[in-house]
Amino acid sequence: QEQLVESGGGLVQPGGSLRLSCAASGRTFSSYNMGWFRQAPGKEREFVGGCNRSGGDTYYADSVKGRFTISRDNAKNTIYLQMNSLKSEDTAVYYCAANRLWPMRSSAVYNIWGQGTQVTVSS
Secondary structure: OOOOHHHHHHHHOOOOOOOEEEEEEEOOOOOEEEEEEOOOOOOOOOOEEEEEEOOEEEEEEEOOOOOOOEEEEEOOOOEEEOOOOOOOHHHHHEEEEEOOOOOOOOHHOOOOOOOOOEEEEEE
């Protein structure tokens, strides 16, 4: 089974940028649809964005459209989330997730999850 490890989180000022990475182990990374989710304490986990197996099709939550960009490098078993124009509302633990079936927005579809990386947007 694939193992996912997120990295790249940290503290950034409003308006700043971060790039999150999600590195996968295993030999079948290109078979997985990938998603990014985030969760703040006491709040429901929410969809951020995702892509299909090739990364050619990407889709985003309305709250991050135009600011966040997903890309993937199957040769490196890695998916990225470039976050620009960060707002305090973006503060959360960010998770990457994978599933073999559909590039969907619902967290229930994803059966493989990383441990998360903290993103804090504050001055």
